[in-house]
Amino acid sequence: xxxxxxxxxxGWSAERDVSxxxxxxxxxxxxxxxxxxxxxxxxxxxxxxLAALRPDVAFNALHGRVGEDGTVQGILExxxxxxxxxxxxxxxxxxxxxxxxxxxxxAGVPVAHGMVVDRFAAARSHVLPPPYVLKPVNxxxxxxxxxxxxxxxxxxxxxxxxDWAFGDTILAETFVxxxxxxxxxxxxxxxxxxxxxxxxxxxxxxDAKYAKGGxxxxxxxxxxxxxxxxxxxxxxxxxxxLGCRGVSRTDFRYDDRPGGxxxxxxxxxxxxxxxxxxxxxxxxxxxxxxxxxxxVRWMVEDASLDR
Numbered sequence: 001x002x003x004x005x006x007x008x009x010x011g012w013s014a015e016r017d018v019s020x021x022x023x024x025x026x027x028x029x030x031x032x033x034x035x036x037x038x039x040x041x042x043x044x045x046x047x048x049x050l051a052a053l054r055p056d057v058a059f060n061a062l063h064g065r066v067g068e069d070g071t072v073q074g075i076l077e078x079x080x081x082x083x084x085x086x087x088x089x090x091x092x093x094x095x096x097x098x099x100x101x102x103x104x105x106x107a108g109v110p111v112a113h114g115m116v117v118d119r120f121a122a123a124r125s126h127v128l129p130p131p132y133v134l135k136p137v138n139x140x141x142x143x144x145x146x147x148x149x150x151x152x153x154x155x156x157x158x159x160x161x162x163d164w165a166f167g168d169t170i171l172a173e174t175f176v177x178x179x180x181x182x183x184x185x186x187x188x189x190x191x192x193x194x195x196x197x198x199x200x201x202x203x204x205x206x207d208a209k210y211a212k213g214g215x216x217x218x219x220x221x222x223x224x225x226x227x228x229x230x231x232x233x234x235x236x237x238x239x240x241x242l243g244c245r246g247v248s249r250t251d252f253r254y255d256d257r258p259g260g261x262x263x264x265x266x267x268x269x270x271x272x273x274x275x276x277x278x279x280x281x282x283x284x285x286x287x288x289x290x291x292x293x294x295x296v297r298w299m300v301e302d303a304s305l306d307r
Contacts, residue, residue, distance in 0.1 A: 013064025087307030107241035114173030123160025136166035178255035
């Protein structure tokens with residue numbers, strides 16, 4: 001009997017549009033390798049809809065809060081529907097960047113110096129010596145990220161405005177100059193390393209991630225072998241430290257500029273990495289010899305409960 005897979009996509013987070021694209025791509029690929037697929041645009045009645053549908057597996061193609069923070073994972077655990085990606089605890093911790101950094105640092109993964117601050121305080125005065133970064137504690141896809149440069153005399157006012165949509169506490173981190181590297185983990189195996197070059201500005205922002213031509217992906221990254229292997233080892237260590245399952249992707253900054261610090265730090269672990277036509281994980285899987293269809297089949301076969 002053909003397995004019935006419900007692809008959960010959309011939702012109401014700041015990353016809804018990206019999730020719809022991830023979900024559409026994954027649903028089409030799953031149908032292409034023989035699964036019976038139901039596409040579900042997730043709304044607040046998702047528990048009742050899943051209870052009525054009773055799929056064999058839920059393919060989680062959600063991004064951002066609710067889909068990536070342990071909430072949907074908890075619903076699936078209650079309904080006893082096996083699902084892809086990480087479980088409740090790993091998802092919740094990875095989404096809470098300040099908590100994830102504590103666990104990563106304890107496991108020997110270098111992270112940027114930072115602190116959680118009140119957003120209104122951050123709008124009144126510099127909370128760190130510039131250059132530094134302000135970012136929401138629990139968003140992804142570079143949503144709400146602000147880089148405060150050395151030449152900025154006043155702190156960023158946008159974090160204190162009424163239309164700031166990302167909570168009253170934010171994460172402030174020392175800015176690490178240099179290259180943007182990323183490495184995916186699939187099961188218990190680190191894949192290769194991509195050097196992500198933004199074509200839209202100085203950092204890998206939302207447009208660089210999702211607009212066609214927004215970034216150039218150098219795969220494999222042109223790094224010294226010991227640095228390359230270190231990135232892979234740290235990605236696997238971060239994946240394990242947070243208790244991730246299935247596929248994750250860890251993003252890094254590496255300062256190898258002439259006269260730079262040589263610093264390599266992990267920025268965050270993505271437990272629901274993008275799976276769109278411009279996404280990094282399908283590219284890394286293809287480089288490892290897996291087609292998109294084979295990748296999503298592996299994810300369905302890996303699905304389970306109590307993750």
